[in-house]
Amino acid sequence: MSQTATVDHVVAPDSGKGAVDYIRNGKGIVSWLTTIDHKRIGLMYLGSVVLAFLVGGLFALAVRLELLTPSRTIMSAAGYNQAYTLHGAVMVFLFIIPSIPASLGNFLIPIMVGAKDVAFPKLNLFSLYIFWIGALITLSSLVLGGIDTGWTFYVPYSSRVSTTAVVNVTLGAFIMGFSSILTGLNFIVTMHKLRAPGMSWYRMPLLCWALYATSLVQIVATPVLGITLLLLIFERAFQIGIFDPALGGDPVLFQHFFWFYSHPAVYIMILPGFGIISELIAVHSRRKVFGYKAIAFSSVAIALIGFLVWGHHMFVSGQSELAGTIFSFLTFIVAIPSGIKVFNWTSTLWGGSIKLDTPMLYALVFLILFTIGGLTGVFLGMLGVDLHLHDTYFVVAHFHYVMVGGTAVAFFGGLFHWWPKMTGKMYSEKGGAVSAILVFIGFNMTFFTQFFLGSRGMPRRYYNYLDQFQPLHAFSTVGSWVLGAGFALGIVTLLVSLKNGKQAPANPWGGLSLEWQTASPPITENFESTPVVTHGAYDYPLAQGQKEHA
Amino acid sequence: MSSSAEAHVANGEKSPQFHVAHHFPTADIQFNSGKMGIWLFLVTEILLFGGMFCSFAIFRSWYLGGFVEAHHHLDRVMGGINTIVLICSSLTMALAVRAAQTTNKKAVTVLLGLTLAFAATFLVIKYFEYSHKFHDGLLPGIHFTATGFQEPREAGIFFAIYFMMTGIHGFHVLAGMGLITWILIxxxxxxxxxxxxxxxxxxxxxxxxxxxxxxxxxxxxxxxx
Amino acid sequence: MATHSDTHADVHGHAHGGADHVPHVLPLKIYISTWIALMVFTVITVAVSYVDFGDFNLWIAMLIATCKASLVALLFMHLRWDERFNSIILVSSLIFLGIFIGFTMSDTDNRGRAEPIEHDRPLDIKDPFGLQSPQQ
Known part of the structure; x- marks a missing residue:
């Protein structure tokens, strides 16, 4: 193992002398729209998902504002149904699922494994276009009657009752599914076939492992969403009866189909976050990751176990008691690999030279919020407890702790971590730190409150509520403003850096993985010559008394 | 990308169209990557149809009587002929790949043409089956109008699954014909x-x-x- | 599969044409005999369907279909000679399909089992564990 933490370069005959970076290589919008460079595609994805995050965020703020008082605050009950549905649908399908894999993953995976591009660059661009088309069809519902089914599109309401633009949103989600599949496919082949010489599986950064596991889920689960939404569209258009009890069909079957995708999709959302946190914690505490293989394989384990537990969304749906019991039991197993990760991250921090810069702050925020989110998930996975808490604010709080406190926070942490690499600009450390702290405070104000609301019986998706819940609801709403301000400040900090930021060095954080061994921003071909890897991604010089990693 | 193609021409190699994309180290890795990509894509196809197989399994288990009654209205001769047609098309396709492996351009053309013809035959037979079902009112869900069934509701579900499965499959045949035409050209x-x-x-x-x-x-x- | 890149470690970047792709051409008779086997299986499965074996008809039909599918996958699709990972991909897709169908049917085929039990042994909501009533 090399102790000097360098990467040896082999000079290839065509090494790009004086090559310009990928941003300046080609001017004008056409050069971006026709690019097959994974870094540019990643950046375009980044812009798209951040835009979606803003749209979904506005709906969230509107929902919270409406809940400030019982009955009408700013919108009608029908408008409220549409606002939370659009919040959910936009956040899930347009933001969280593509967020980390398609933007940061696209940018980083080829560089991290030492390749020049993903395995299928044209397919990569194609999947971006599919994403845009699907997103536009989904958003067209905004002007074509909205949607009020909840993001889960449960039948028979979505198939027979709702008069809103259900078909637009489901068709859009169906189309975006292809984009998700093709991205995952691309990543898996890239990691199998295009690793640089010396880049063995166990030298890959943990983000790659996490995204590999994510890609597995995307490939296996997404097609089932496809057939589900297709059946829903046919059910709505032609009443074919498969989900319609009046025609002999079974509405619970829809829930099985939906959650066979959507539960694994929860891991599409959180696994990339795990990957980012592994990077952030190791690099910003200058410490070799504790239990590299345990973290790597726990990602794959979560992806696989994630396929066995979908029925825990359906404890009160009328599914059989046998199925409920099996699903409840299997759900507990997910806690094991998740726990392994949290303990390993904590152990990595222990004894490290921790630098509390913005990415590290976000990582710490993640650790706390995800732990709460994960543990409350164990409560909800318990069949008996869930009967009480099902469809209450407790569930809302739980999954926001995982999705926002986990994924969105990891996404922002990763954005701050790799921003200098992606754009070549350093951002204001002060702005980043304040945003992380605001997010932490605002998030807990918004959602910790909801654990109380939920356990006291406040049902989710309700427009009106008892007066006794009002103080907690008001507190939560104020929290949402702080949270919104935190995320907004984060985005503004990054955007301002584009104009005023200092030129970033190639390796501002002292990272050892390959992306830090090339220029910021990288050249189009990523590396001057194909790198030869001689050490693992986290082989920091060992402190005295530490043991060499096997 | 084109630089490598030129390099091969310069080396006096055959098949000037051939090139290794710039990000692949070797032609072999490029070929195997493409193949792995296709296999991963086939996984998604299997699970897409998997949803339909799953609903078939469930409703068959619930409505065995109705399903058995309904399936007698499918023409197993036509279905059998279509099976044979597809197997033959698979053979010609496999042979077309073999012909391409041995750089036999003419054989590739003939075999792909045959595959297309078999695929078209399949769809024509399917068309006759479908129009027959439409005529008899053997249709999904609410549109099921055929009479004389003991379990018309269950038969409606059977035909919902029948039309969804064979319809999506037929769509795949159609897409396959497009792809075969593309490689034929x-x-x-x-x-x-x-x-x-x-x-x-x-x-x-x-x-x-x-x-x-x-x-x-x-x-x-x-x-x- | 951990060694794909490692085995090419000596090739580095732009060694185009260094490891050319050489197709694995199978003898013609493999294709023809596979085709004949598929046709025979098709005839068998249709013939068997005219005989009533009760529940076994389904399993016989599925067994024959699986034989046919294996022939197509192994021979026409070259899995037998391919990188093993491609076979792993195919097999794992079937495992996931099995999970999907199996777990869903663990619900659909077991609904309503608790009702008769509750009917025979009704639950006293005020005393669910039978602590207050004297033990029999």
Whole structure:
């Protein structure tokens, strides 16, 4: 193992002398729209998902504002149904699922494994276009009657009752599914076939492992969403009866189909976050990751176990008691690999030279919020407890702790971590730190409150509520403003850096993985010559008394 | 990308269209990457149809009587002929890949043409089956109007699944015909050789999967119900 | 599969054409005999369907279909000679399909089992564990 933490370069005959970076290589919008460079595609994805995050965020703020008082605050009950549905649908399908894999993953995976591009660059661009088309069809519902089914599109309401633009949103989600599949496919082949010489599986950064596991889920689960939404569209258009009890069909079957995708999709959302946190914690505490293989394989384990537990969304749906019991039991197993990760991250921090810069702050925020989110998930996975808490604010709080406190926070942490690499600009450390702290405070104000609301019986998706819940609801709403301000400040900090930021060095954080061994921003071909890897991604010089990693 | 193609021409190698994309170290890795990509794509196809197989299994288990009654209204001769047609098309497709491997351009053209003809035959037979069902009112869900059934509701579900499964499968046949036409044109332009035939192989794998799905659809829907 | 890149470690970047792709051409008779086997299986499965074996008809039909599918996958699709990972991909897709169908049917085929039990042994909501009533 090399102790000097360098990467040896082999000079290839065509090494790009004086090559310009990928941003300046080609001017004008056409050069971006026709690019097959994974870094540019990643950046375009980044812009798209951040835009979606803003749209979904506005709906969230509107929902919270409406809940400030019982009955009408700013919108009608029908408008409220549409606002939370659009919040959910936009956040899930347009933001969280593509967020980390398609933007940061696209940018980083080829560089991290030492390749020049993903395995299928044209397919990569194609999947971006599919994403845009699907997103536009989904958003067209905004002007074509909205949607009020909840993001889960449960039948028979979505198939027979709702008069809103259900078909637009489901068709859009169906189309975006292809984009998700093709991205995952691309990543898996890239990691199998295009690793640089010396880049063995166990030298890959943990983000790659996490995204590999994510890609597995995307490939296996997404097609089932496809057939589900297709059946829903046919059910709505032609009443074919498969989900319609009046025609002999079974509405619970829809829930099985939906959650066979959507539960694994929860891991599409959180696994990339795990990957980012592994990077952030190791690099910003200058410490070799504790239990590299345990973290790597726990990602794959979560992806696989994630396929066995979908029925825990359906404890009160009328599914059989046998199925409920099996699903409840299997759900507990997910806690094991998740726990392994949290303990390993904590152990990595222990004894490290921790630098509390913005990415590290976000990582710490993640650790706390995800732990709460994960543990409350164990409560909800318990069949008996869930009967009480099902469809209450407790569930809302739980999954926001995982999705926002986990994924969105990891996404922002990763954005701050790799921003200098992606754009070549350093951002204001002060702005980043304040945003992380605001997010932490605002998030807990918004959602910790909801654990109380939920356990006291406040049902989710309700427009009106008892007066006794009002103080907690008001507190939560104020929290949402702080949270919104935190995320907004984060985005503004990054955007301002584009104009005023200092030129970033190639390796501002002292990272050892390959992306830090090339220029910021990288050249189009990523590396001057194909790198030869001689050490693992986290082989920091060992402190005295530490043991060499096997 | 084009630089490598030029390099090969300069080296006096055959098949000028062949090139290794800039991000692949070798032609072999490029070929195997493409193949792995296709296999991963086939996984998504299997799970897409998997949803339909799942609903078939569930409703058959609930409505065995109705399903058996309904499946007698499918024409197992036509279904059997279609099975044979698809198997033959699979053979011609496999042979087309082999011909491409041995740089036999003319054979590739003939075999792909035959595959297209078989695919078209399949769809024509399917068309006659469908129009017969439409005429008899053997339709999904609310549109089921055929009389004389003991369990019309259950038969409606059977035909919902029948039309969804065979419809999506038929759509895949149609898409396959488009893909075969695409590689047929590329073959006529002389773009394939023993050194570069990945698209033929890829379309071939897809086509065999379409056949595979039918191998299960036929007995489930037509034979055991 | 961990060694794909490692085995090419000596090739580095732009060694185009260094490891050319050489197709694995199978003898013609493999294709023809596979085709004949598939046709025979098709005839068998249709013939068997005219005989009533009760529940076994389904399993016989599925067994024959699986034989046919294996022939197509192994021979026409070259899995037998391919990188093993491609076979792993195919097999794992079937495992996931099995999970999907199996777990869903663990619900659909077991609904309503608790009702008769509750009917025979009704639950006293005020005393669910039978602590207050004297033990029999």
């Amino acid at each position: 590329r073959n006529l332009k002389g773009q394939f050789s023993s050194r570069y035939y990945a698209p033929v192989e890829g379309v071939g794998l897809y086509w065999h999967l379409v056949d595979l799905i039918w191998i299960y659809l036929f007995p489930l829907l037509y034979l055991v119900g």
